[in-house]
Amino acid sequence: MTEQTIIRFDQVTKQYDHDQAVLNNVSFEIERGKFYTLLGPSGCGKTTILRLIAGFTEPSQGKIYFNGQIINTVPANKRQVNTVFQDYALFPHLNVFENVAFGLRIKKMKQSQITEKVKEALRFVNLEGYDHRTISEMSGGQKQRVAIARAIVNEPEVILLDEPLSALDLKLRTEMQYELRDLQKRLGITFIFVTHDQEEALAMSDEIFVINKGSIQQSGSPIDIYDEPINRFVADFIGESNIIPGTMRQDFLVNFADKDFECVDKGFDANEAVEVVIRPEDLEITEPSLGKLQVRVDSQLFRGVHFEICCFDEAGNEWLVHSTKRAQVGETIGLNFSPEAIHVMRFGETEEEFDKRLEAYDG
Numbered sequence: 001m002t003e004q005t006i007i008r009f010d011q012v013t014k015q016y017d018h019d020q021a022v023l024n025n026v027s028f029e030i031e032r033g034k035f036y037t038l039l040g041p042s043g044c045g046k047t048t049i050l051r052l053i054a055g056f057t058e059p060s061q062g063k064i065y066f067n068g069q070i071i072n073t074v075p076a077n078k079r080q081v082n083t084v085f086q087d088y089a090l091f092p093h094l095n096v097f098e099n100v101a102f103g104l105r106i107k108k109m110k111q112s113q114i115t116e117k118v119k120e121a122l123r124f125v126n127l128e129g130y131d132h133r134t135i136s137e138m139s140g141g142q143k144q145r146v147a148i149a150r151a152i153v154n155e156p157e158v159i160l161l162d163e164p165l166s167a168l169d170l171k172l173r174t175e176m177q178y179e180l181r182d183l184q185k186r187l188g189i190t191f192i193f194v195t196h197d198q199e200e201a202l203a204m205s206d207e208i209f210v211i212n213k214g215s216i217q218q219s220g221s222p223i224d225i226y227d228e229p230i231n232r233f234v235a236d237f238i239g240e241s242n243i244i245p246g247t248m249r250q251d252f253l254v255n256f257a258d259k260d261f262e263c264v265d266k267g268f269d270a271n272e273a274v275e276v277v278i279r280p281e282d283l284e285i286t287e288p289s290l291g292k293l294q295v296r297v298d299s300q301l302f303r304g305v306h307f308e309i310c311c312f313d314e315a316g317n318e319w320l321v322h323s324t325k326r327a328q329v330g331e332t333i334g335l336n337f338s339p340e341a342i343h344v345m346r347f348g349e350t351e352e353e354f355d356k357r358l359e360a361y362d363g
């Protein structure tokens with residue numbers, strides 16, 4: 001744990017009643033001032049993690065630390081955390097000003113101070129002059145910003161955002177992604193953002209936790225997670241991938257589609273069965289004789305910027321290619337790729353096992 005650590009989960013397990021655990025031995029650290037995203041499919045435990053941080057529920061086992069202190073049983077109103085909910089949870093009978101002022105009134109702050117703070121929060125989210133509007137007179141994006149203003153006005157150390165953009169249409173959603181990211185940078189507060197949209201997670205985060213079935217599968221920067229997924233779940237969930245069965249011959253040499261290829265991966269057993277990932281945009285279309293692989297084009301879709309071409313190699317593997325070049329259905333084409341484009345994964349490996357394996361390799 002470093003100076004920068006603001007929240008730490010130490011082997012946290014959460015079980016509701018006598019059901020199966022919805023979080024299993026989850027450990028992670030959150031650093032001050034960064035933008036974190038919890039990413040995973042519906043039901044994987046994202047909201048449960050936020051509820052534990054906010055103090056709306058307690059862990060069944062394990063410890064939660066905030067600024068170095070255990071806070072397992074500290075009530076929600078005593079935590080330096082505010083939540084922005086998916087449905088915003090604004091008060092429909094109060095105007096914009098009073099919605100934002102709510103937390104300050106509970107703290108019995110002086111009126112002059114409340115006015116100053118609310119105005120500042122509204123300025124921060126670009127809602128100056130909207131004080132007297134009722135909530136029903138606000139658009140979806142504006143309500144979103146009121147909810148954020150209501151959270152930041154309390155000057156929390158951490159803001160939790162549970163799928164705050166999911167109710168917005170695509171264009172507004174993209175705009176709000178920029179706004180939220182910008183707001184987080186200006187405020188310098190830690191944001192923990194929940195989404196099941198991988199593109200949103202890649203675009204916004206300093207750090208992503210990919211979660212499946214109550215366990216963190218992988219954590220890291222968007223680029224790390226995209227380029228070096230640790231297992232099939234992560235490779236499949238983040239972006240589109242070709243995941244092909246293979247055999248690791250030796251360090252830096254992998255066999256798939258009945259051929260040996262130079263790669264940059266190491267630390268596997270000799271002739272270990274592995275899974276090989278190559279991203280569709282890392283495959284280059286060539287003349288058949290110039291390609292490392294020869295494939296037959298099965299179908300093609302125009303996706304606006306690129307063609308999405310589905311092909312099969314002679315071993316029967318399916319390959320998805322993203323290319324600005326068009327192909328002809330039925331023709332044989334070559335596929336080229338660099339050793340760096342190949343990413344080799346051990347079956348079902350966890351992040352911890354992966355780290356240990358490479359540590360052992362590097363001696």
Ligand SMILES: Nc1ncnc2c1ncn2[C@@H]1O[C@H](COP(=O)(O)OP(=O)(O)OP(=O)(O)O)[C@@H](O)[C@H]1O
Pocket residue numbers: 016022040041042043044045046047048049196
């Ligand atoms: N109060 C509760 N009592 C019992 N089970 C619960 C409770 N809250 C959540 N669960 C269960 O815990 C699991 C994780 O739920 P959680 O809300 O954390 O998922 P999520 O990742 O936020 O999903 P979504 O993307 O659908 O919001 C689910 O199987 C859910 O049914």
Ligand SMILES: [Mg+2]
Pocket residue numbers: 046047048162
């Ligand atoms: Mg949820």
